[in-house]
Amino acid sequence: MGFRILKKNKGARLGELKLGGYTIQTPAFVPVATKAAIKGLTAFDIEELAIQILIANTYHLNLRPGADVIEEFGGIQKFSGIDKPFMTDSGGFQAFSLGKGAILGRSKFEYEVENKPTKEASIAKINDEGVKFRSIYDKSEHILTPEKSMEIQHKIGANIIFALDECTPPSADYEETKQGMERTHRWAKECLSFHKKQNKNNQALFGIIQGGLFKELREESAKVITNMAFDGFGIGGSFGRNQMYETLGWLQPFLSKEKPVHLLGIGTIEDLINSIGYGMDTFDCVSPTMIGRAGYIHIRPESGGNKGNKYRIRITNAKFRNDPSPIDKNCDCKMCKRYSKGYLNHLFKAREFSAYVIASYHNLYYMINLMREIRKAIENNRFKELKEKWLG
Amino acid sequence: MGFRILKKNKGARLGELKLGGYTIQTPAFVPVATKAAIKGLTAFDIEELAIQILIANTYHLNLRPGADVIEEFGGIQKFSGIDKPFMTDSGGFQAFSLGKGAILGRSKFEYEVENKPTKEASIAKINDEGVKFRSIYDKSEHILTPEKSMEIQHKIGANIIFALDECTPPSADYEETKQGMERTHRWAKECLSFHKKQNKNNQALFGIIQGGLFKELREESAKVITNMAFDGFGIGGSFGRNQMYETLGWLQPFLSKEKPVHLLGIGTIEDLINSIGYGMDTFDCVSPTMIGRAGYIHIRPESGGNKGNKYRIRITNAKFRNDPSPIDKNCDCKMCKRYSKGYLNHLFKAREFSAYVIASYHNLYYMINLMREIRKAIENNRFKELKEKWLG
Numbered sequence: 001m002g003f004r005i006l007k008k009n010k011g012a013r014l015g016e017l018k019l020g021g022y023t024i025q026t027p028a029f030v031p032v033a034t035k036a037a038i039k040g041l042t043a044f045d046i047e048e049l050a051i052q053i054l055i056a057n058t059y060h061l062n063l064r065p066g067a068d069v070i071e072e073f074g075g076i077q078k079f080s081g082i083d084k085p086f087m088t089d090s091g092g093f094q095a096f097s098l099g100k101g102a103i104l105g106r107s108k109f110e111y112e113v114e115n116k117p118t119k120e121a122s123i124a125k126i127n128d129e130g131v132k133f134r135s136i137y138d139k140s141e142h143i144l145t146p147e148k149s150m151e152i153q154h155k156i157g158a159n160i161i162f163a164l165d166e167c168t169p170p171s172a173d174y175e176e177t178k179q180g181m182e183r184t185h186r187w188a189k190e191c192l193s194f195h196k197k198q199n200k201n202n203q204a205l206f207g208i209i210q211g212g213l214f215k216e217l218r219e220e221s222a223k224v225i226t227n228m229a230f231d232g233f234g235i236g237g238s239f240g241r242n243q244m245y246e247t248l249g250w251l252q253p254f255l256s257k258e259k260p261v262h263l264l265g266i267g268t269i270e271d272l273i274n275s276i277g278y279g280m281d282t283f284d285c286v287s288p289t290m291i292g293r294a295g296y297i298h299i300r301p302e303s304g305g306n307k308g309n310k311y312r313i314r315i316t317n318a319k320f321r322n323d324p325s326p327i328d329k330n331c332d333c334k335m336c337k338r339y340s341k342g343y344l345n346h347l348f349k350a351r352e353f354s355a356y357v358i359a360s361y362h363n364l365y366y367m368i369n370l371m372r373e374i375r376k377a378i379e380n381n382r383f384k385e386l387k388e389k390w391l392g
Numbered sequence: 393m394g395f396r397i398l399k400k401n402k403g404a405r406l407g408e409l410k411l412g413g414y415t416i417q418t419p420a421f422v423p424v425a426t427k428a429a430i431k432g433l434t435a436f437d438i439e440e441l442a443i444q445i446l447i448a449n450t451y452h453l454n455l456r457p458g459a460d461v462i463e464e465f466g467g468i469q470k471f472s473g474i475d476k477p478f479m480t481d482s483g484g485f486q487a488f489s490l491g492k493g494a495i496l497g498r499s500k501f502e503y504e505v506e507n508k509p510t511k512e513a514s515i516a517k518i519n520d521e522g523v524k525f526r527s528i529y530d531k532s533e534h535i536l537t538p539e540k541s542m543e544i545q546h547k548i549g550a551n552i553i554f555a556l557d558e559c560t561p562p563s564a565d566y567e568e569t570k571q572g573m574e575r576t577h578r579w580a581k582e583c584l585s586f587h588k589k590q591n592k593n594n595q596a597l598f599g600i601i602q603g604g605l606f607k608e609l610r611e612e613s614a615k616v617i618t619n620m621a622f623d624g625f626g627i628g629g630s631f632g633r634n635q636m637y638e639t640l641g642w643l644q645p646f647l648s649k650e651k652p653v654h655l656l657g658i659g660t661i662e663d664l665i666n667s668i669g670y671g672m673d674t675f676d677c678v679s680p681t682m683i684g685r686a687g688y689i690h691i692r693p694e695s696g697g698n699k700g701n702k703y704r705i706r707i708t709n710a711k712f713r714n715d716p717s718p719i720d721k722n723c724d725c726k727m728c729k730r731y732s733k734g735y736l737n738h739l740f741k742a743r744e745f746s747a748y749v750i751a752s753y754h755n756l757y758y759m760i761n762l763m764r765e766i767r768k769a770i771e772n773n774r775f776k777e778l779k780e781k782w783l784g
């Protein structure tokens with residue numbers, strides 16, 4: 001893996017990340033392919049969309065089809081038919097958040113820390129060894145340790161893998177967050193050590209900075225993690241309401257020129273643009289396809305997209321039933337050139353699968369294209385102007 | 393509309409059907425786009441697959457989004473973004489079969505003929521005027537008359553439309569079938585008369601031959617319908633178990649060289665190939681996409697597909713979990729060139745939307761490609777050899 005920064009502008013970094021035979025232009029959006037597929041799309045769509053890199057989910061893939069199956073196929077690229085670089089997460093977040101057997105909203109997860117039971121009986125239990133959890137599929141018991149996480153991710157064979165971390169919930173107080181962070185640091189060391197021994201496929205390992213809502217802890221975590229021999233870093237955990245930019249500000253002094261930084265599970269268009277201004281290089285988020293399947297269609301600022309409407313329309317709204325205009329007349333994706341709002345409204349109302357395909361494709365194009373515009377803006381010293389255009 | 397037969401071989405007809413600016417090579421398979429979309433696919437897939445013509449559903453489109461909306465958009469092509477010729481059915485079959493508010497299996501429908509109630513209270517009622525039914529969406533009452541069917545189909549604007557017919561159930565006796573057939577003939581005349589007055593968009597109107605399981609009635613219906621000024625004919629209704637080929641045999645003397653014949657709702661690969669041997673030109677069937685979504689993947693004879701296994705494998709079978717071989721190694725569609733059985737097995741097990749996309753695309757390619765092979769075989773006087781290869 002090689003990374004270099006080509007240019008900086010107003011805090012934003014234009015970079016180039018080399019991974020195996022692939023070159024990724026950063027900042028880059030990393031679409032989520034939880035189960036080794038972007039929901040509703042094919043490998044052909046992924047190529048058409050010029051998606052540069054994807055992130056798959058260690059928790060889900062290890063349960064189904066199993067890491068061994070993917071290894072037999074020669075790794076996730078060969079298994080999925082998607083000839084693009086991949087990341088995998090550590091599996092920890094899902095083990096915590098899905099541990100109770102229910103899919104809870106982001107940042108709403110709770111899990112049982114040793115000797116500190118949550119209100120509800122939880123299936124996931126965490127201690128220094130790792131996370132014990134039950135499969136959401138068949139309730140079978142599993143334990144995810146740093147070694148196990150590395151082992152699974154080595155089998156899946158993504159180009160970038162992540163160290164196991166403890167992602168403390170936003171409700172955690174200072175002491176709890178500190179304990180979680182220290183555990184994250186111990187696990188980071190263990191992951192590095194296992195990775196060194198087992199890494200056969202030239203996979204890059206990223207460490208994750210934790211520390212929750214507390215400046216002192218975030219700084220400590222940044223110092224500890226960036227001093228380890230990771231190939232890059234992830235920023236994880238809770239940021240609290242409106243506190244993300246402050247947190248990213250705390251971390252800026254610790255960013256390295258030689259190593260890329262990945263912001264885990266970024267949420268909105270607004271957060272994406274702003275966090276690039278804090279030097280973030282890559283971002284993953286399930287949002288474009290998830291909101292797409294729910295009928296939310298991203299629209300560009302020229303079409304009225306703004307912070308207030310979250311850059312989207314709800315295509316199922318009755319006012320679009322007779323609307324022959326393109327999905328977004330200012331988008332140049334093939335779906336917008338072909339389809340009207342009225343037809344897409346009909347497909348959603350009729351619950352046709354094609355609705356999900358069209359909406360997911362368009363929303364991903366929108367993100368990928370936004371990133372292209374951002375890279376161009378940084379290159380031309382116009383990141384500030386881009387921010388003004390998009391954020392008002 | 394223009395139709396001519398280029399060649400005949402062993403009962404099979406090679407033809408050319410001109411519709412507006414489009415030319416369709418026959419025999420042709422007509423994929424079903426019930427609600428103006430092939431489930432899971434886009435207009436781009438339809439172009440890639442070289443699908444020549446599609447059939448949409450008058451019943452569904454009239455309820456959602458409404459025929460008026462489609463007319464406002466300038467007809468079904470402009471509405472759907474699919475630049476291909478379309479057929480629409482008359483809406484009668486769904487009014488009968490969905491009339492009870494439940495989706496019943498094919499050929500299992502029952503409806504209430506005037507003064508002859510079925511065992512269950514039915515929502516659909518048929519009399520000489522038309523079919524009264526309730527919407528499956530909101531239970532609102534509708535009546536479908538010959539005039540209404542024409543009016544709706546004129547608004548939807550497909551290139552080929554069908555006269556309203558009464559499709560008697562397979563359980564119907566001679567008297568009931570005869571009454572249904574006679575009603576079909578009266579409605580056919582009415583449809584023709586309305587169509588002459590209202591046809592602004594140069595739509596072709598096909599009449600439907602009924603007569604159920606009875607030779608005398610089938611012959612009578614064929615004589616009456618083929619003597620009317622229709623642009624082509626459909627063969628509808630029940631054939632009974634193993635009686636389809638016999639029925640098609642009865643109808644052969646009535647087929648015209650100048651007018652195409654469409655076999656409505658053909659079921660299996662075997663029936664498709666055989667009925668081409670009885671001079672059928674076009675066929676619609678929901679099967680490729682419907683069985684595809686259920687995990688059934690068509691395989692070619694070279695890959696072991698035969699009458700016994702219905703030319704398909706069930707990809708969800710556990711034995712495919714570790715199978716790195718192509719979906720069908722003898723199929724040259726892009727999905728088979730890219731994806732393995734193991735990956736598709738995984739996508740189905742994980743209930744990923746992409747599974748339905750891949751399976752539907754492949755199964756449609758399979759049918760379209762089979763039709764290409766059949767046309768080539770007729771051209772080269774090798775239809776018998778093709779039948780032997782496929783049917784054994």
